[in-house]
Amino acid sequence: MKSKPRVELSRPVSDEVRKTTCYMCACRCGIDVHIKDGKIRYIEGNRDHPVNRGVLCAKGSAGIMQHYAPARLRAPLLRTGPRGSGEFKEISWDEALGIAAGWLAEVRANDPRKLAFFTGRDQSQSLTGFWAQQFGTPNYAAHGGFCSVNMAAAGIMTIGGAFWEFGAPDWDRTKLFIMFGVAEDHDSNPLKMGIAKVKKNGARFVSVNPVRTGYSAVADNWIGIRPGTDGLLILAVVHELLKARKIDVDYLMRYSNAPWLVIDAPGTSEHGLFARDADGKPLVFETVTERVVPKGTAGARPALSGSYTLQDGRKVTPSFELLATKYLDAKYAPDAVASETGVSADTIRGLASEIARTAFDEAIFIDQPWTDMNGERHEGYVGRPVSFHAMRGLSAHSNGFQTARALHMLQVLIGAVDCPGAFRFEPPYPKPVEAHPTPHGRAEHFGSNKPLAGPHLGFPRGPEDLLVDADGKPQRIDKAFSWDAPISAHGLMHMVIANAHAGDPYPIDVLFLYMANMAWNSSMNTAGVIKMLEDKDPATGVYKIPRIIYSDAYASETVAYADLILPDTTYLERHDCISMLDRPISEPDAVQDAIRWPVVEPDRDVRGFQSVMLDLGVRLSLPGFVDHRGKGLYTDYADYIVRHERRPGIGPLAGFRGANGDKTGRGAVNPDQLKRYIENGSFFSAHIPLEAQFFKHANKDYQDFAVRMGFFDTPQPVTFQLYSETLQKFRLSADGLREPFAPETHRQRIRETFDPLPDWYRPFEEAAVERAKFPYHAITQRPAAMYHSWGSMNAWLRQIHTTNPLYVPGPICDEHGLKDGDWVYLISSHGRIKVEIARMEAVNSSTIWTWNAIGKRKGAWSLDTDAPEAKKGFLMNHLINELLPPKGDGMRWSNSDPVTGQAAWYDLRVRIEKAEAAERSEPAFGKIAEPGGRRTHPDELRYGQEWAK
Amino acid sequence: MTSLPAQEPTRKLGLVIDLDVCVGCHACVISCKEWNTGGYGAALSDQDPYGADVSGTFLNRVHTFEVIPEGGEIVGEAGEARIVHFPKSCLHCEDAPCVTVCPTGASYKRTEDGIVLVDEDMCIGCGLCAWACPYGAREMDLAAGVMKKCTLCVDRIYNETIQEIDRVPSCVRTCPANARHYGDLADPQSDVSLMVAARGGIDLMPEQGTRPVNKYLPPRPRKPLAADTGQLLLAENTEGATGFFAWLDGVLERL
Amino acid sequence: MHPALSIIVFTTISGLGYGLAAVLGLGLLDPVALSTKAAHVLALGLIAAGLISSTLHLGNPQRAWRAFSQWRSSWLSREGVMAVLTFLPLAASAYLCVWEGRHVPAIGLSAAVLCMVTVYCTAMIYASLRSVQAWYTPLTPLCYLLFSLAGGFGLASLFAALGEGHVVILAGLAITTMILAWGAKVFWRHRMNTLRPISTPETATGLGFIGKVRLFERPHINDNYLTSEMGFRVARKHAVKLAALSFVLGGGLPVLLLAIALVSTTQPISVIVTFLAMILHVTGMLMERWLFFAEARHAVMNYYSP
Ligand SMILES: Nc1nc2c(c(=O)[nH]1)N[C@H]1C(S)=C(S)[C@@H](COP(=O)(O)OP(=O)(O)OC[C@H]3O[C@@H](n4cnc5c(=O)[nH]c(N)nc54)[C@H](O)[C@@H]3O)O[C@H]1N2
Ligand SMILES: Nc1nc2c(c(=O)[nH]1)N[C@H]1C(S)=C(S)[C@@H](COP(=O)(O)OP(=O)(O)OC[C@H]3O[C@@H](n4cnc5c(=O)[nH]c(N)nc54)[C@H](O)[C@@H]3O)O[C@H]1N2
Ligand code: SF4
Ligand code: SF4
Ligand code: SF4
Ligand code: SF4
Ligand code: SF4
């Protein structure tokens, strides 16, 4: 008997589908937004989109609840109550922009340094950076400094590209995938899709991570390492590989600086630098003719070891000899590092042999002739199918830069960079350090009412490029590119508020923030930062940081601490541009960028921040934003995206250029460009020809392609820098051998941490505090279904992470008599929090952890004040200080990597004490009012009920 | 009619969930929610959405379990203790107790494909079917007072207004780790059936006698890295740098 | 399981009502006695009240009529159907007793049988759920039936006392059924407390082959329909106390009091003791029913218990 047809099986899903780009996180997947009766019916992944191929994560699918969240700001706000009260009045855009322009114009005329403009999860850095440069302040950066600059800087300085989202494993071909310290990463969906592929193909997936959740949970092998010791683990693997001769000598010789001759002249200003010819080309020793010749001399077979003398009598050695000698030392033997890393020697040996076996015994060959930069023809691509990925587990430590360097060195040693089956670059990478600018911000670079002489951020080639004054004092408010953090390529956003409050190196007038919750989860020492923002000069009664302008889209904690709020739209209501000039969405095989466009019109008095920046540019008549008559150049951001040109023919978008949209990369402005993008699903993709797809760092066809695309104007091949001359220069300065000399205060630290060869040292906090007093590590992880602080206003996502327990390893629970639901004090050298715990076994036995950014401030995010996020939820940040404990000399270093200034979030050391049961976690903060008045909160949601049948 | 179909359905549509790759991202949970809240039957309501007791109706939820081998050493690379993410929705059982207990005929199992559905217009919201389901796959929607459950996206899989390729459940289409598979488990040659055969797919709580259609693929066995030690030792291998550089010269000669 | 008041009240008083109706059907009370007429009214009242309260927990009570359609497969539906069928002879014999002061054995007996069938259906709603192992036993309907009869005879003795009828026989039967009922219940509890759960977190997840399975993270942090409907837990010792109390109130004391009625010769005393007995019995029964739900563990909790 057939059951009666009771269901309408073919009901149309929606009236219309609008394709745009997700921004529930920075992965930037393509989405199909189904619109029904003018409302969002359903959001699904765009099947044609190269990033996500149709899949969507939890956040992406929850876009509806984000878009309709009560926490959305509704109009510009001017603070009426004291900072932190959340009391504002709604004002018009004209008034708001007038006030902002007034404040900014004053600063620009008097002293541009007094504007600190820092942007958080900014996906328009090419605009915001350009704006800041035209404004003329030296104080601009995005959030990279507290995010993962160690990864970026180490990658670019070593192989000309980083993991992050700037490269990816060759998912289809890799046979061994090794992941260090990743919970989610920016490439959220691609990573998940990739891991699935790896497992489907029967390849092996190893995860090195103190906690076995998420990706680590599905890994074939989980190495529950002790935080901060990956460098040692990697160098021990290198030790094993060298010992077993499992290295790709040919690859090293061709593509790395292994053969480059290092000057051996202790006590001189050139000791440890590369020997170079007249026009600065590094020299190598040619073994057939036994002559010293410039690198890349055709047919040369350079020596990788030995000791030679140049005509001028200087002694030189190939850098590889230094490398091999260093890592063959027994102190890097697996047995020597086992106890420090918490990883058994056998496991390390097993890992090393798996790497060796896969790289060499399972090598793959792609039959595709190609030509290298020396014009040499190769029969095909040799693939070493061992791929790596790493993120903040390595980088969020004060030894993260060197650790990341060590990992890249390992890749190069086995010949597994941009070859089939290995980690591969995504255009516009690889890009040698030489192709990056040097930082600008020294006194001579700026002045009243004039643009900054060059880009803010870049890579110093040596101490001479630092942004310091004559007596070595920092020039930027965040002390980036100073002796404190010489290669802070992304700035130090986490130091801005502290420094501005202390007036060190100088006070500022206006702090301009965008899309960063600095009064909460993106600051270390959150409670302290809040005080700094509230602190007034007793004499004048003026706030220590007099004026704060902030652009947010939601009622975040930081909104309550700003004086003027420029409310942004949601990601579905504005134009955006994911640009080749910024952080594109390219793949190893394709050049790609994308846009967002208003798929729904704002129902509030809000404006896209980028259009607001353009408006401010006009009000301040910044060059590049107004014509010679002072008239605005662009009507809005959409117009800018299409018509702005950085270099002739090169604009924010690479696709559909040229009068009739048939040009790629370089080409005249195309008025219909956005239309073409929208028709194409809001993205553009151009494939890299097969003969250019691998060995991009040395592939002639790729380099020509890159020039055609407009990444560079001349080919920019990369020689992998295993030995870093830049770091050695800083050492020479620290030794007082090479000008400029490092200040006495910094010399020892630079000597200890700037080894030109990848090195490992104990993370600073662990070295500074008494290990017995603070015996455990405390770290955080990204939850897959939450994006930092901004998922808690989302009715669907918050049900998954309504609060966050502190996960405590079983052995620690037993030692302290703790069980699920108990409350504890977690105590660091800086402070203590009181929280509820849950027991866990699948975790490194000395590592306590929690989910990041779940805890919320009472009253924020338009949540009821008794919301669990604000009651029980907590931040680890209260335990982390932006400064390290005072040293003997009373001097306090910032809690950052000494090379890059990367915030050392995961260096935290703690102890745990049982506490009496409680209702709310500590510290607890006062309630903040909902900016612009209480919103109406439905006490029940029935989204889509009107469509119910 | 809440008696089960007289003769076994010719097709048994269902899901196969791969516990070996599920990373517990909850994508399927939210995708299911957003598809169904505007789709089949009443919306999936959320109570106190911005307050202390926020809670809502979900047709698919992902649990996370910790599995500890008896006497297993807890930490270390072999990682004895491990985490398994576990998505759970209606298993569209062949002997579905939820159907037979229903007093109104609202609960039924389709003869054509075995999908178990609730006809919400007939449902009195007595909750007995939820009691009868051992898996917790049925949830009363507190706003509508009717029983909600996974529909296997019956309004997608046959939907002629969407592309053929998209006629799969929302959760399956969205899963980034490809841990969810959909198909006809009555057809031994279907991809899902082959997968189940190859990976030893299992029933949940077979002892409850429900004969679930959905199957779970257990985590694959894992081989510790330490087991691979030694391979390296076979390589020519003398301590210290000197031997190494001698070898290196040799290699360079041969290049 | 969540002990919903509406269901506790429903099962208790409808059981009582059907029990009384059944006894009346046997014609052991003098149909002309005013008290007997009252008994008939009370029986119908209790049944009606029970059925009404059973609809209180429905999400859509207005559609309750649909619940009669699935008697082929559903015990809940059967119960509904039976309730209606039973109503006919009950109403008839009530009418005959109240207006004409007579008892027609044919009608009375069929009513008595139908009453017990209805109670059996109610019990089977629970006894048929394999997902709740504690209920999944023939002992469940046995208890329900015996308790229903015990209550019926108990009430009947009260009315007999009021109407100066055969208190002795009825009280005697009440005592016997009450002892049998609690005897069965003791078995029932013993079974529940000693049974090996057929389903465990290991079988629920299929992960037993790796090792011991424990919930690490709930799918959603707050309670949901499932955890509040099926996640109810009572502390073991708390439950044991309550059980003892319900045993004493619902069985022990009533039996003693009824024994007094058995021997007492003065009407007021028998009235008072039987009345007290029934008050205590009902209180005890309400506790018993609360525990019946509160102590029962649902298989789904294998996915939620740490
Ligand atoms: N303990 C601990 N702390 C950490 C980390 C950690 O691992 N552990 N991670 C650090 C890292 S890597 C980072 S990147 C930071 C991230 O921390 P934040 O940079 O603060 O990132 P979010 O919390 O996402 O906050 C961004 C702000 O942007 C707002 N916003 C969201 N959408 C929009 C929009 O469309 N327009 C505008 N104008 N605003 C919007 C949100 O409301 C929120 O207030 O946290 C850091 N803090
Ligand atoms: N869903 C979601 N996705 C996100 C974000 C989000 O908030 N939510 N944030 C985005 C942002 S801003 C960033 S920067 C990226 C960050 O991407 P991830 O780096 O994946 O983010 P984290 O959560 O910091 O992950 C750090 C991981 O390293 C581990 N770890 C900590 N210390 C060590 C160590 O010493 N060694 C090793 N081997 N592992 C260690 C932690 O257990 C954790 O699993 O994620 C991005 N993607
Ligand atoms: S990973 Fe998820 S949140 Fe991020 S862009 Fe993709 S779909 Fe959106
Ligand atoms: S979407 Fe896929 S990977 Fe994510 S939780 Fe669901 S099944 Fe697991
Ligand atoms: S899983 Fe539960 S709801 Fe689904 S068919 Fe089986 S018993 Fe019924
Ligand atoms: S809740 Fe609805 S579907 Fe479930 S048994 Fe009752 S009437 Fe049937
Ligand atoms: S099949 Fe459809 S209804 Fe069922 S869990 Fe998946 S998305 Fe939800």
Ligand SMILES: [Mo]
């Ligand atoms: Mo970040």
